[in-house]
Amino acid sequence: MNWAQLVITVVTVASILGVLTLALNMQYGHAGMINFGLVAYFAAGAYTYVLFTQPPPTSSLDQYLIGLDLPVWVGFLGAGLAGLVFAAITGWPTLRLRGEYFALTTFAFAEVFHSFIVNEQRFANGTRGMVGLERPLRDQITFMDYNLFFAAAALLFLVIVYLIFERIVRSPYGRALEALRDDELALTTVGKQSSRFRLEVFLFTAPFAAMAGAFYIWYTTLALPEIFTAEVTFVVWIALILGGEGSNRGALVGIFLVVLFEELVRAIPFTTIRAAQVAASLEVVALGLLLIIFLRWQPFANLTRVRRRTTG
């Protein structure tokens, strides 16, 4: 087993999914909004990035219609913008829904979007997807291992998002979100419009999830519908619950543990296909068991309450 490679992979994947976990923590851990369609914002950003940066179709095998051939950074910003637009479209009609109704609607939106990218071949080649996509600065990075460089870039993005979110959470804004989560009616009767906070949190966090999608394209070099399934949403949910919802640090601990666990299983050198299949199933079982154990004993519970600076 190549330990250095394992660490690089874990840092890269956990950093990208960590941004999603932080976004979900803001929505659910702080504002109490149950979003089961998180992958849609991730995928919207990923596909927007691809359409922005790919050259127009040349081969007759390509069925996609639009390729804008724009620079990488425009594609990255475009991904963020797509997240914002997608959040506005899905958020506006659903934010009056509460709890499980909101959860079901977000899940349905994500499934509709997934169905769209699977079936609409003119969008991004449907199930065949777009493969062999370029990784940014691939030729310029000669002084160090590219994978190490990319892991550092993903980690830097995660740290920036973490710092922004921490600042929001520790401000009166974060306090208002927690008040909303604790008792919406009580917040209303002190003169605050709860729907304003819900919509803002949705619009504010979605672009980061979408930009993480662009990072994921850089990592996998693939835009395939099968890597943007509900499984992404639920891995992030498991990570958040493991780490303790309500705490950004907990969210990061959770996602790094889950990704480490997944990559460890994948790194085991199996000699038969059967053994690999069994291991893949056991991985899901073990993740489920971990979730139950964590829910029962809450080892990170002391991390989860935000301590704001108080005076007086």
Next chain:
Amino acid sequence: MLMGLLDIENVSKAFGGLRAVDDCSFSVTAGALMGFIGPNGAGKTTLFNLVSGIYEPDSGSIRLEGKELVGRRPDQVATAGVGRTFQTPRSFATLSCQENLLASVSSPGEGLLQAFLGSYRSHEEEVAVEATELLSLVGLGNRVHDPADELSGGELRMLEVARQLIRHPKILLLDEPTAGVTPRLQGRLAELLRSLHADGLTVLVVEHNLGFLLDLVDHVVVMVMGTVLTEGEPDVIRNDPDVINAYLGRRDGDAA
């Protein structure tokens, strides 16, 4: 028309076939300390929910200082100056008592940009000082930094009152403030309400604890079947045969 601080005029609200509030009218003068009594289901809490905008009346008008409240969202009614507490106390359970109060006033730090820039510190510090004072006033001086979910039922009621007081409402509606509160805290609550009344705050209290209420308020509205049966000074109400009949009940064998 009547022009008190709060005017309720011909307000009705039905839930299906049940007329919870039925053509109810009364006026609250500024500075009043007014009690509401009536049997269960008389429409007292529904009336509070109508005034605070949680329900919209089927008909009628509710005006604060002459301005119509009907049709406004609950947060807009609250901002207009109506403060209220609930029969079952509500709080921000994971926030400390002090944060419960801070979260109840509007802060510049509740805009995303200001939150990010951090331009709210001086405002926060001012309000934090006031919050601590207010918590001492309602008897929670030793609970300032404890999370609300560690408070007893009675303490939660006091916290809820404090959360409204820090907003400086024009009128405060209290729904059964003594339920589940120890006699010691009840005494403190009565003392607090008297001093708020002396400072000119208008207070409406729904209460089943008649001993507490009739000693406290200077005007009583008796509600039965969603409408006002009678109103007047506590001593008059105490001896009104209709009130005794509708609310306190008669002993078997009493002359009608």
